[in-house]
Amino acid sequence: MRTSTALEALSRRPLSFLRSSWPWRSLAYLLSSVVPGSAVVVAAGLISSLALVPVMVVAGLAAVAVLVPLVVRFERWRLRLVDLAPLSAARSEPSRTVVLGLVSLLALWWIDLVVACFTVAGPAVLILSPVVQPMDGEWAPAAALIGSVAGVLLVPVAAYVFTAWAGARAAVTRALLAPTELADVLRSRVRLVNAFETERRRIERDLHDGAQQRLVALSMRLGLARLDLPPDSPAARQLVQAHEEAKQALVELRELIRGVHPQVLTDRGLGAAVRDAAGRSPIPVDVDVRLPRRLPDAVETTAYYVVAESLANVAKHSRARRARIRARLAGDVLVVEVWDDGVGGADPAGGTGMVGLADRVAAVGGRLSLSSPARGPTTMSVEIPCA
Numbered sequence: 001m002r003t004s005t006a007l008e009a010l011s012r013r014p015l016s017f018l019r020s021s022w023p024w025r026s027l028a029y030l031l032s033s034v035v036p037g038s039a040v041v042v043a044a045g046l047i048s049s050l051a052l053v054p055v056m057v058v059a060g061l062a063a064v065a066v067l068v069p070l071v072v073r074f075e076r077w078r079l080r081l082v083d084l085a086p087l088s089a090a091r092s093e094p095s096r097t098v099v100l101g102l103v104s105l106l107a108l109w110w111i112d113l114v115v116a117c118f119t120v121a122g123p124a125v126l127i128l129s130p131v132v133q134p135m136d137g138e139w140a141p142a143a144a145l146i147g148s149v150a151g152v153l154l155v156p157v158a159a160y161v162f163t164a165w166a167g168a169r170a171a172v173t174r175a176l177l178a179p180t181e182l183a184d185v186l187r188s189r190v191r192l193v194n195a196f197e198t199e200r201r202r203i204e205r206d207l208h209d210g211a212q213q214r215l216v217a218l219s220m221r222l223g224l225a226r227l228d229l230p231p232d233s234p235a236a237r238q239l240v241q242a243h244e245e246a247k248q249a250l251v252e253l254r255e256l257i258r259g260v261h262p263q264v265l266t267d268r269g270l271g272a273a274v275r276d277a278a279g280r281s282p283i284p285v286d287v288d289v290r291l292p293r294r295l296p297d298a299v300e301t302t303a304y305y306v307v308a309e310s311l312a313n314v315a316k317h318s319r320a321r322r323a324r325i326r327a328r329l330a331g332d333v334l335v336v337e338v339w340d341d342g343v344g345g346a347d348p349a350g351g352t353g354m355v356g357l358a359d360r361v362a363a364v365g366g367r368l369s370l371s372s373p374a375r376g377p378t379t380m381s382v383e384i385p386c387a
Helices: 012-020 022-031 034-048 053-081 094-125 138-175 177-228 233-262 264-270 270-279 296-318 356-364
Strands: 287-289 325-331 334-342 367-371 378-385
Touching: 012 022, 012 138, 012 378, 022 053, 022 138, 034 053, 034 094, 053 094, 053 138, 094 138, 177 233, 264 270, 264 296, 270 287, 270 296, 270 325, 296 325, 296 334, 296 356, 296 378, 356 367
Parallel strands: 287 325
Antiparallel strands: 325 334, 334 378, 367 378
8 A cells, every 4th residue: 555644654563664665755844944934034134133123123024024924935846755645736725825834933843853862862862972072991891782772773763753743744745735625525426426426326126116126027927937847857857956046046136135225224213224144143132223303314334334344354264263343432532432342453454344334434424443352352443423
């Protein structure tokens, strides 16, 4: 999976992260704060050389008015070091760009440099401690060696620290530079989900009213035709086989319709649909769903598919002996938990459908969390706002 931001890079395996270019890109991103810092120092020096306080105030305001647009442009340019996703070409809200420029000039540039210097200088001083701080005594070589080893061990920790700060810093910068872009993305995801639900209901209706009814009629005609033929004739045997295949096709079509959108979910709500899915699971499932009212269609549909996909994963991968489903309405938030006593070790990157579930939950403004240590148990929790 392609990594596009420094924060995403932190989720890689440690060796993969440390061998990548992201720590170096993050360090360069932080050290580039020397540019706005130098501008601030030069401007402060020139302003302080003025004799009159009113003139200093006017000069300070003029300096801010000149530097803020330049700093915002610089922030937009260097964001590419730790965030490869392109920014929208549309103009950002002026108030947000002004806030970004002021915060960068007053605080962020020196915080960047402090984080970079301390995380780099600390391990470097320890590694070079025999040279920087030569010691006398019997234990001096051992102490120097311990300090150097400690410095080497702190290098990966330092890489994680300054990459995390650079990633968080870049996330704030993107949020201030492109807030409308984020809102457009969220709205488009909701529109896609709604369009998918509309199309799904149309397909369900067409299958139920069209293909299923034709298969029912065909099965009845084949059954009546069997009555008109001798039981032992070759034609009767062919009709028996065709009749059985028609009935099997009808069963499979009904299962397909149920998989597209179970009728029980539409008629009786999430609780009944979850109990129906649990009853069809090959693993015993305890269901504890207590909902005081029907929820919005998008919420019920999302929660149902989370439960159905989770039960499928439990049956296929977990080797569990028992599972449990719990659902509650906490205020205006639906909380669904799926637990199993299997082997654990579920990895969203392993192709078990977790990424798709997380995207589906996020599309309705929800959040999915997973706890699956080795040797289990596995607990998946979903929170979906209902307002």
